[in-house]
Amino acid sequence: MNLDKDGVWLVIGFLGQALFSARFIVQWLKSEREKKSVFPIAFWYFSIGGGVTLLAYAVYRQDPVFIVGQLSGLFIYLRNLYFVIHERKNLNLE
Template sequence: MNVDKETIWLIVGFLGQGLFSARFIVQWLKSEREKKSVFPIAFWYFSIGGGVTLLAYAVYRQDPVFIVGQLTGLFIYFRNLYFVVHERKNLGLE
């Protein structure tokens, strides 16, 4: 089976979108269990995984709008993950 470069990049794009979308499912399920709006740490990991993958796809496509959007989002996701990890360390949870 011979898969061309365009097909591989389409797969990468869909994988990134899948990871990015999974964060909302994780957040929704956790919030349902807690009966309040909650953002589990997995939300930020899925955000970063999806953001990095979509950024790679955007760079391949040479789409400056998509690139800037993903870079901005990644900064926010990493910053929020830092806050979560820092808070857990201060609380002695890690």
């Protein structure tokens, strides 16, 4: 398979979308197991992985709306991951 530059970036875009979508599958499966709404830590890692990959794709496409959307989302995902990690550290210290 011989991909040109645009083809490679299209693959990167689809990879980012797949990572981003996987977070919902992870969240759904965990919630089903626990019989309540749960956001496992993997949800935030998939969110960050998908967000970074989609941001790279948006920069390549030079789409300011998509760039701003991904940057703001990444801030929220990173902040939530910080809260999860901080809470786990506090629980281990007590």
